[in-house]
Amino acid sequence: MDILQALDAVWAARWPILEGIQHTLFISILSIIMGTILGVGVGLILTYGNRWIRFLVRLYSDFLRGTPVFVLILACFYILSVVGIQLTAYQAGIFALTLFCSSHVGEIVRGALQAIPAGQTEAAKSIGLTFRKMFVSVLFPQALRQILPTWVNTATEIVKASTLLSIIGVVELLLSVQQVISRTFLSLELYFFAGFVFFLINFAIEKVGRLVERKIAIPT
Amino acid sequence: MDYNFNFAAVWRDFDLLLVGLWLGFVLAVISIAIGCLIGLLVAFGMLSKNKAIRWTSASYVSAIRNTPILVLILFTYFALPQLGIRLGKIESFIATLSIYSGAYLTEVFRAGLVSLPTGLREAGLSIGLTEFRTKLYLTIPVMFRNVLPSLSNNFISLFKDTSLAAAIAVPELTFYARKINVESFRVIETWMVVSMLYVAACYIIAAVLRQVETRLAIPR
Amino acid sequence: MSSPILEIQNLHKRFGKFEVLKGINLTMQQGDVISLIGSSGSGKTTLLRCVNFLEDYEVGLVAVAGEQIGYVEKNGKRTRLSEKKIARQRAMTGMAFQHFNLFPHMTAIRNVMLGLIKTRGMSKDEARSVAEKWLERVGMLDRRDHFPGQLSGGQQQRVAIARAIAMNPQLMLFDEVTSALDPELVNEVLEVILDLAKDGMTMLLVTHEMQFAHDVSNKVIFMHDGKIGEEGPPKQLFKKPKSDRLATFLKNSKF
Numbered sequence: 001m002d003i004l005q006a007l008d009a010v011w012a013a014r015w016p017i018l019e020g021i022q023h024t025l026f027i028s029i030l031s032i033i034m035g036t037i038l039g040v041g042v043g044l045i046l047t048y049g050n051r052w053i054r055f056l057v058r059l060y061s062d063f064l065r066g067t068p069v070f071v072l073i074l075a076c077f078y079i080l081s082v083v084g085i086q087l088t089a090y091q092a093g094i095f096a097l098t099l100f101c102s103s104h105v106g107e108i109v110r111g112a113l114q115a116i117p118a119g120q121t122e123a124a125k126s127i128g129l130t131f132r133k134m135f136v137s138v139l140f141p142q143a144l145r146q147i148l149p150t151w152v153n154t155a156t157e158i159v160k161a162s163t164l165l166s167i168i169g170v171v172e173l174l175l176s177v178q179q180v181i182s183r184t185f186l187s188l189e190l191y192f193f194a195g196f197v198f199f200l201i202n203f204a205i206e207k208v209g210r211l212v213e214r215k216i217a218i219p220t
Numbered sequence: 221m222d223y224n225f226n227f228a229a230v231w232r233d234f235d236l237l238l239v240g241l242w243l244g245f246v247l248a249v250i251s252i253a254i255g256c257l258i259g260l261l262v263a264f265g266m267l268s269k270n271k272a273i274r275w276t277s278a279s280y281v282s283a284i285r286n287t288p289i290l291v292l293i294l295f296t297y298f299a300l301p302q303l304g305i306r307l308g309k310i311e312s313f314i315a316t317l318s319i320y321s322g323a324y325l326t327e328v329f330r331a332g333l334v335s336l337p338t339g340l341r342e343a344g345l346s347i348g349l350t351e352f353r354t355k356l357y358l359t360i361p362v363m364f365r366n367v368l369p370s371l372s373n374n375f376i377s378l379f380k381d382t383s384l385a386a387a388i389a390v391p392e393l394t395f396y397a398r399k400i401n402v403e404s405f406r407v408i409e410t411w412m413v414v415s416m417l418y419v420a421a422c423y424i425i426a427a428v429l430r431q432v433e434t435r436l437a438i439p440r
Numbered sequence: 441m442s443s444p445i446l447e448i449q450n451l452h453k454r455f456g457k458f459e460v461l462k463g464i465n466l467t468m469q470q471g472d473v474i475s476l477i478g479s480s481g482s483g484k485t486t487l488l489r490c491v492n493f494l495e496d497y498e499v500g501l502v503a504v505a506g507e508q509i510g511y512v513e514k515n516g517k518r519t520r521l522s523e524k525k526i527a528r529q530r531a532m533t534g535m536a537f538q539h540f541n542l543f544p545h546m547t548a549i550r551n552v553m554l555g556l557i558k559t560r561g562m563s564k565d566e567a568r569s570v571a572e573k574w575l576e577r578v579g580m581l582d583r584r585d586h587f588p589g590q591l592s593g594g595q596q597q598r599v600a601i602a603r604a605i606a607m608n609p610q611l612m613l614f615d616e617v618t619s620a621l622d623p624e625l626v627n628e629v630l631e632v633i634l635d636l637a638k639d640g641m642t643m644l645l646v647t648h649e650m651q652f653a654h655d656v657s658n659k660v661i662f663m664h665d666g667k668i669g670e671e672g673p674p675k676q677l678f679k680k681p682k683s684d685r686l687a688t689f690l691k692n693s694k695f
Contacts, residue, residue, distance in 0.1 A: 337539070337541070339537055339539050339540075339541035340541060340543070340544075342494055342537070342541060343535075343537065343541035343542070343543065343600075344543075345492075345494065345527070345530055346492055346494065346530055346533075346534070346535040346537075346604070347530075347531065347534075347554065347555030347559060347603065347604070347607055348527050348528060348530045348531025348555060348559035348560075348607065349527060349554075349555070349558060349559060350523050350524060350527045351523060352523075353558060357543075357554065357558065358543055361545055362543070362544060362545050365545060438544050438545045438587065438589060439587040439589060439590060440544075440587065440589025440590060
């Protein structure tokens with residue numbers, strides 16, 4: 001193992017690697033944001049929607065959660081182009097990650113809303129709140145605190161899943177490092193390096209999540 | 221959109237898909253079995269009185285959970301041979317998945333152990349059992365049955381993760397899917413059938429595991 | 441006279457900075473039934489837990505049947521006994537807990553059999569017949585195949601007592617065994633203990649049931665602030681308390 005040589009190789013390829021990191025972050029953040037917005041909708045429908053739409057959304061969510069995210073990425077990449085939606089691998093990848101994220105966030109939101117004791121709804125109704133007011137000022141704030149820890153987990157899952165885009169040719173962090181490996185054959189050092197960078201990103205997300213969690217915790 | 225569905229290519233190789241699905245299932249079973257042993261050991265490590273053991277255990281969990289599994293798979297298969305650790309595709313994948321699931325199961329077991337009433341251990345000691353036997357006959361069996369639902373979830377997500385074995389050409393379902401996809405160009409059909417297979421498999425596994433859970437649940 | 445069943449000399453125990461036991465002396469002979477009373481935090485339960493070494497202790501001596509519990513003394517230096525030896529010593533005493541602590545994944549009879557097989561080295565058949573005998577004694581034989589979660593609190597406690605006593609201990613320890621029970625279930629458990637006492641079982645009890653302590657014990661110890669406040673036969677202690685503290689305690693306990 002030659003660490004100096006590896007550092008040298010990383011340094012020589014610093015610009016492509018930095019670009020890879022940038023793409024990883026961009027892909028992840030965009031997928032998480034869009035997936036969360038979509039997922040909140042999924043969660044609300046699963047909790048409050050009428051029977052039929054709930055059934056459809058349940059199918060959507062179960063299907064997405066039953067399919068490995070890798071298969072989802074491959075399917076989006078291949079199928080979309082065949083049906084005439086011209087997306088680049090990059091876009092198709094973000095699309096797949098967004099779907100994946102939305103189904104997970106949907107379940108988290110549903111779980112959190114359903115975990116709120118029925119007494120809360122009754123108390124809110126008894127002081128005359130409409131559903132909307134009740135949701136905004138009673139239910140959602142309580143659900144949020146339950147959602148956050150699991151949502152942070154999902155965020156790290158998305159960052160990790162973004163590596164799978166390397167297989168359909170998106171030059172994110174992993175593929176940019178693999179390109180360096182194919183030139184230098186320093187697979188041990190460079191895979192370790194890639195893993196370490198991902199670790200740092202996710203570790204940071206986790207720490208920030210903890211911090212926010214503590215900030216918004218209900219004092220007991 | 222004009223698309224004529226033609227499933228012939230997929231049906232022709234349907235037996236391959238089933239063989240691949242079965243291999244994925246077997247890989248997941250072996251990995252979670254080894255992962256359980258690792259997880260149990262490290263969970264006790266995390267609760268150890270010794271600071272160094274606690275730190276090492278926590279580092280393992282944090283490092284593995286925050287690193288993308290694809291990076292771990294590639295690292296084990298392509299990079300470890302540089303250290304003289306040469307594993308076949310399947311062995312290498314099982315090793316990775318075991319270590320990966322071990323980190324997640326550590327958290328499951330640790331939480332399970334912590335939530336046991338202290339009286340359980342004390343009652344064991346009071347009838348003259350040693351600490352080791354108290355763990356063997358009392359704390360571990362009770363904890364294990366309490367965490368079965370989390371264990372089931374972990375198994376299902378592990379089963380989905382076996383799709384990544386395709387990245388190092390282990391012939392499981394996703395591997396064959398890509399092969400059929402490339403050979404036949406029946407893109408939509410292939411990926412529809414493959415995702416349905418995964419969804420159905422997950423559904424059946426979940427149903428069976430729920431049965432097992434009720435069977436093994438501590439009667440009350 | 442043979443050595444006493446339990447001998448405690450100058451026992452001190454602290455949790456961090458807080459000294460819970462401040463020099464306890466206590467001797468129990470075969471057949472003695474001693475009740476420990478006192479307000480919570482007075483050290484009763486800790487004293488009991490030192491006897492089977494669920495708590496270790498810093499200073500003093502605890503000896504069961506002439507054998508020091510938990511430590512070996514050599515040239516004034518004490519070392520902790522091995523895990524195995526401590527386990528063997530613990531089996532010399534039986535303990536019933538406030539929260540029963542039955543093994544939730546085992547049926548009533550399995551609960552009783554486990555220690556017999558694993559600690560006493562009995563065969564399964566032997567253990568089963570001993571377990572049946574004791575389950576019958578506590579009136580639980582008809583529930584032998586029920587799991588703890590399927591039993592009432594009083595029933596669980598009776599099984600727990602059978603589990604402890606089936607090990608044929610030299611001394612039984614009862615730690616507030618009725619405190620967690622609904623009032624209507626208290627008596628069935630107390631009757632079992634009373635029955636065992638009549639049989640000559642040596643027992644050390646922590647209890648809040650003053651009437652019961654009065655009826656069952658030949659000696660009552662009032663603990664206060666980690667020390668023995670007052671001790672004596674129940675009649676004397678309950679009817680003519682010497683200290684104001686005990687008098688107040690008894691008044692508040694509605695005796």
